Amino acid sequence: MSAGLQKTPFPITYRELWLPEAINGTKLPSSKNGGHALTLTGASKQTTSDGVHFTGAATSNIVVAANAAQNAKAAFNITIRFKLDATFATGAASDQYLFQKLLAADDYIKVFLENADGKLYWMQGNVAGGNEFTLTSTTVSWTAGTWYIITCSLTDGPVQRLLINGTLEDSDAVATPVTTPNGGDMIIGSSSDGGVDGLIGVISFVEIGVGATATVALVAADETDLAKGIPAATAKVQYLYLMDEGRLGATCTNRGDAGVAAGTLDSACTWAFGSCKRACLSLDGINDYAPSSLGVNITGDSSLVVVVKSKNTQDTSLRNSMMGWLYVNGNNYISLSHAVAFSGTRLSVNGSGVIKTIAYSTLPAIDDYRIYIATVRRASTVNLFVNGTLVTTGTWAGIIVGAATAYFGEYHTGAEFGNDEYLFATIIEGALSSKQVLEYSKWLNYKMRLGIAI
Amino acid sequence: MGVNDTALLEYNKRDIGFANDKLDGQLVLTTLFAASTVVPATPAVLTLFALDATGGSVKDVKFAFWLNDEIAATYTVSVFKTSADDLVTFVQDFVKTWTIALPGFDGVYSFEAGDLEEGLQIEIRVWKDSAGTNAIRGTLTYLG
Numbered sequence: 176m177s178a179g180l181q182k183t184p185f186p187i188t189y190r191e192l193w194l195p196e197a198i199n200g201t202k203l204p205s206s207k208n209g210g211h212a213l214t215l216t217g218a219s220k221q222t223t224s225d226g227v228h229f230t231g232a233a234t235s236n237i238v239v240a241a242n243a244a245q246n247a248k249a250a251f252n253i254t255i256r257f258k259l260d261a262t263f264a265t266g267a268a269s270d271q272y273l274f275q276k277l278l279a280a281d282d283y284i285k286v287f288l289e290n291a292d293g294k295l296y297w298m299q300g301n302v303a304g305g306n307e308f309t310l311t312s313t314t315v316s317w318t319a320g321t322w323y324i325i326t327c328s329l330t331d332g333p334v335q336r337l338l339i340n341g342t343l344e345d346s347d348a349v350a351t352p353v354t355t356p357n358g359g360d361m362i363i364g365s366s367s368d369g370g371v372d373g374l375i376g377v378i379s380f381v382e383i384g385v386g387a388t389a390t391v392a393l394v395a396a397d398e399t400d401l402a403k404g405i406p407a408a409t410a411k412v413q414y415l416y417l418m419d420e421g422r423l424g425a426t427c428t429n430r431g432d433a434g435v436a437a438g439t440l441d442s443a444c445t446w447a448f449g450s451c452k453r454a455c456l457s458l459d460g461i462n463d464y465a466p467s468s469l470g471v472n473i474t475g476d477s478s479l480v481v482v483v484k485s486k487n488t489q490d491t492s493l494r495n496s497m498m499g500w501l502y503v504n505g506n507n508y509i510s511l512s513h514a515v516a517f518s519g520t521r522l523s524v525n526g527s528g529v530i531k532t533i534a535y536s537t538l539p540a541i542d543d544y545r546i547y548i549a550t551v552r553r554a555s556t557v558n559l560f561v562n563g564t565l566v567t568t569g570t571w572a573g574i575i576v577g578a579a580t581a582y583f584g585e586y587h588t589g590a591e592f593g594n595d596e597y598l599f600a601t602i603i604e605g606a607l608s609s610k611q612v613l614e615y616s617k618w619l620n621y622k623m624r625l626g627i628a629i
Numbered sequence: 630m631g632v633n634d635t636a637l638l639e640y641n642k643r644d645i646g647f648a649n650d651k652l653d654g655q656l657v658l659t660t661l662f663a664a665s666t667v668v669p670a671t672p673a674v675l676t677l678f679a680l681d682a683t684g685g686s687v688k689d690v691k692f693a694f695w696l697n698d699e700i701a702a703t704y705t706v707s708v709f710k711t712s713a714d715d716l717v718t719f720v721q722d723f724v725k726t727w728t729i730a731l732p733g734f735d736g737v738y739s740f741e742a743g744d745l746e747e748g749l750q751i752e753i754r755v756w757k758d759s760a761g762t763n764a765i766r767g768t769l770t771y772l773g
Contacts, residue, residue, distance in 0.1 A: 194661075200676060206659060206662070207662075210662065220679075423716055453683060454684060
């Protein structure tokens with residue numbers, strides 16, 4: 176046992192303390208005696224992995240076995256977030272496949288980077304021969320180390336679309352696509368299990384909608400949200416691979432509607448981490464949530480601290496998403512959220528019906544770590560700090576009354592789901608001062624190796 | 630400040646120290662609490678605690694639990710771990726298996742589960758050999 180050379184720079188008393196490393200199945204127990212455990216629904220213990228790294232080798236791929244949920248469907252869409260190890264453009268050594276589902280030589284759907292022209296191709300084969308449609312990006316150069324989010328879709332409308340980072344780069348409403356292949360595994364990161372034309376880089380998530388057009392077809396708002404890291408609604412997501420398992424030997428769990436269809440990592444795939452390697456509470460942003468038992472104390476002066484790995488840009492979206500929702504009733508709560516028609520983070524505090532809402536509009540990038548600290552002083556002030564800095568403040572005359580339930584990733588009615596990954600959450604006795612917040616944030620940043628510039 | 634206040638203050642200092650030291654990233658004590666629940670009859674198994682060492686090795690995992698005396702039965706406590714060559718499959722560490730015969734009274738039982746190397750996971754599982762309701766609650770501590 177080593178000696179503790181550094182301590183918290185000032186005394187702190189925790190009312191609640193939740194450490195994701197202790198998640199036990201569907202429970203996140205409290206690390207505070209008398210605290211309130213969280214019960215996970217859909218949410219799970221994962222890691223801060225950035226995704227899966229692919230090498231392009233024959234054993235670098237993820238296989239999702241063919242099944243009825245993905246075969247012979249009239250509509251299909253896939254969103255992939257990826258970055259490359261080396262810049263890709265015309266003259267690259269070989270094509271790099273991101274995805275393919277292939278049954279026969281002329282019966283496939285596929286997404287790949289083409290070395291002849293540097294473009295991204297979204298193609299479907301026609302079982303009668305020839306290509307049913309071919310869409311290509313206007314982007315012809317892909318920068319090493321830069322994340323891209325692509326969305327490729329088809330319906331029997333017919334509508335075929337190709338978007339890069341939310342921008343439509345090609346579409347086709349003339350060619351009528353055939354249904355998805357009635358067999359053949361879905362391959363992520365390569366053309367096939369054994370192909371040597373796979374991606375050389377990292378994929379951080381894959382979201383697939385497949386089914387009837389009326390059910391899974393994306394609307395423009397879905398496409399916009401996907402480019403921000405915000406998933407589509409439940410019914411439109413049959414496969415969702417968040418790729419945050421972070422453990423050699425682990426499969427890639429499907430968090431979407433098709434349920435059990437896990438992806439199997441081949442041997443050359445590895446998990447990519449940054450400087451921070453920790454267990455976290457992972458939520459899919461579709462229908463996962465993690466409420467506590469009743470009895471959380473948010474009365475008087477208190478501070479809510481949440482450390483997250485941002486999984487969306489918090490930009491204006493179709494719906495609210497909750498980060499921390501400490502709820503007694505409609506007249507008494509503390510809410511840390513991203514809200515419809517507002518880009519950024521909002522802190523709302525309601526005490527005995529007296530509400531104060533303050534907002535912060537600087538957006539994170541996906542994968543940014545953030546330390547949010549909301550301080551509440553009874554009948555006085557509410558403050559929101561981000562990464563140690565006071566970003567917004569307001570006066571407030573409210574007094575919170577009653578015992579609360581803590582919700583992470585959802586509103587108390589089972590809505591407004593969020594997909595940020597939680598590394599740490601606590602409620603501290605008393606409202607921290609600005610200096611305390613700064614010191615505490617620096618300390619958390621150092622201890623967790625978050626790499627935030629504070 | 631009364632006696633009770635002083636005791637509470639001292640308790641809080643200790644509690645704060647544990648939590649803070651944990652966040653410090655050094656090998657100091659952290660505690661988990663498992664609320665009261667029912668011990669199932671075999672073949673059902675209760676996983677009382679789980680711990681993940683993804684962020685770095687933890688040492689000296691200890692746990693204790695309280696059993697009430699409502700059911701006379703043979704209780705088994707077992708430590709399951711993943712291993713370096715298989716990071717996702719839990720296997721029983723038989724050395725750390727104990728049988729508790731007939732608690733007979735409200736009992737506190739303490740065990741040691743050793744170290745948990747970086748990247749591994751551990752689960753503490755409990756079951757008994759006969760049906761019937763009885764309660765268990767516990768704490769787990771580790772240096773991590």
